[in-house]
Amino acid sequence: MKSQSIYSSLLLCILTFTHFLTISAELCIDFPNPSKPYERVAVECPPTQNNDSYVKRETTNFFRVYHTCNSNAALCNKIKIAFDDAGKEISKVLKLKQIIYVKATFANFYPQIFLGAADSTRYIPLTSDDKIIRRYPQALVKQFSLDVHPAYNDFDIYALFNSAYDWWFRTDDETIKYNQYDFYSVVLHELIHGLGFASSWSNNLENSVNQDTTGLTPTYSFYGFYGNQFTGFTERIFDRYVKFMRNSVVSTSTYYTYQLNEAVPSGTPFNTNSEFVTEVKSSPQWKFAEYAFESATTNYSLYFSPAKDTSWNEHIYLESGLQPYDQGSSISHVSKIYELTEDFLMTHSSDPGVTLEYLIQKGGNYKSPIGPRILSVLESMGYETDAYPNPIKPTYEY
Numbered sequence: 001m002k003s004q005s006i007y008s009s010l011l012l013c014i015l016t017f018t019h020f021l022t023i024s025a026e027l028c029i030d031f032p033n034p035s036k037p038y039e040r041v042a043v044e045c046p047p048t049q050n051n052d053s054y055v056k057r058e059t060t061n062f063f064r065v066y067h068t069c070n071s072n073a074a075l076c077n078k079i080k081i082a083f084d085d086a087g088k089e090i091s092k093v094l095k096l097k098q099i100i101y102v103k104a105t106f107a108n109f110y111p112q113i114f115l116g117a118a119d120s121t122r123y124i125p126l127t128s129d130d131k132i133i134r135r136y137p138q139a140l141v142k143q144f145s146l147d148v149h150p151a152y153n154d155f156d157i158y159a160l161f162n163s164a165y166d167w168w169f170r171t172d173d174e175t176i177k178y179n180q181y182d183f184y185s186v187v188l189h190e191l192i193h194g195l196g197f198a199s200s201w202s203n204n205l206e207n208s209v210n211q212d213t214t215g216l217t218p219t220y221s222f223y224g225f226y227g228n229q230f231t232g233f234t235e236r237i238f239d240r241y242v243k244f245m246r247n248s249v250v251s252t253s254t255y256y257t258y259q260l261n262e263a264v265p266s267g268t269p270f271n272t273n274s275e276f277v278t279e280v281k282s283s284p285q286w287k288f289a290e291y292a293f294e295s296a297t298t299n300y301s302l303y304f305s306p307a308k309d310t311s312w313n314e315h316i317y318l319e320s321g322l323q324p325y326d327q328g329s330s331i332s333h334v335s336k337i338y339e340l341t342e343d344f345l346m347t348h349s350s351d352p353g354v355t356l357e358y359l360i361q362k363g364g365n366y367k368s369p370i371g372p373r374i375l376s377v378l379e380s381m382g383y384e385t386d387a388y389p390n391p392i393k394p395t396y397e398y
């Protein structure tokens with residue numbers, strides 16, 4: 001065995017010291033499985049020099065999809081075409097600047113009962129223009145072209161599609177059957193989630209200790225390097241525009257997040273997660289989690305209030321009518337009341353036997369399946385469009 005040289009010991013010291021410095025910085029949150037949004041991992045994402053290459057403006061599809069397809073070649077080919085069409089449609093309405101990398105898996109996820117599931121692989125902390133740190137979906141962070149950015153994951157979006165269902169493809173050239181789902185429509189829907197159309201508010205806190213849901217919180221995490229250190233509740237950029245209504249009083253997600261962060265100081269060590277949950281729930285601030293839960297399960301009590309001058313200037317009701325609360329569906333969709341509008345695409349469920357084309361024509365020949373409310377949500381978060389060329393950009397303080 002060869003022993004370590006003095007030089008390498010010194011290098012190790014430097015590395016350890018750097019590690020110590022970055023640990024206090026905000027952490028990124030990774031989501032390794034989009035069908036299990038409660039599985040999240042806090043990771044370090046140190047400052048990294050931007051080396052994104054220039055992408056030609058004429059590019060018609062900014063999505064590069066890596067497929068894992070557990071089916072026959074003919075079906076897998078239809079899946080690829082549907083992804084290609086969806087990538088082109090989104091690239092038409094958003095002025096993207098950087099390629100978005102998607103890892104897509106088509107497999108039998110039975111008994112899980114989702115058609116498709118997708119999420120940003122990483123949520124990255126940046127400072128919004130109101131000086132509050134929020135987490136941004138990686139695909140969006142890339143579009144900001146920051147000179148230095150927190151380290152990225154290899155893929156921007158993970159997407160799963162369930163082969164347990166009977167799918168219809170536009171390329172089939174036959175009428176959709178009563179029990180078939182339009183694959184293209186579900187791909188578009190899921191990619192938009194992957195772009196960050198997803199709230200951080202969830203029942204993970206009580207879920208993690210198998211307790212019934214009484215309150216919701218934004219994403220929280222522990223960091224394990226020095227024991228179970230609580231690193232605070234942090235909302236996503238989507239949540240910046242989310243408002244909770246209760247007894248006619250409107251409160252912002254940002255205000256509730258601020259209040260919940262008063263429950264336990266960030267950096268507090270805990271021996272176990274369950275100790276942490278007990279402490280948060282016994283604090284006077286827990287009532288804000290209860291209020292959020294109440295709004296998220298009461299119709300017309302939760303809405304997205306878009307940034308000024310985006311494609312839609314009124315409140316957009318979010319899904320708050322589901323009983324019981326459903327982490328994958330509540331909050332992170334537009335309300336079912338928009339089912340027959342241009343924004344049907346981002347309601348939480350789709351019916352079998354109906355194609356996207358049919359819904360577009362029936363509603364009045366919309367010019368895109370991505371309606372103005374959906375666009376407005378994406379624009380508010382920071383995506384650029386023709387109608388909204390100067391989105392609000394965050395900064396990276398490192």
Ligand SMILES: [Zn+2]
Nearest residue numbers: 189193333348
């Ligand atoms: Zn969805």
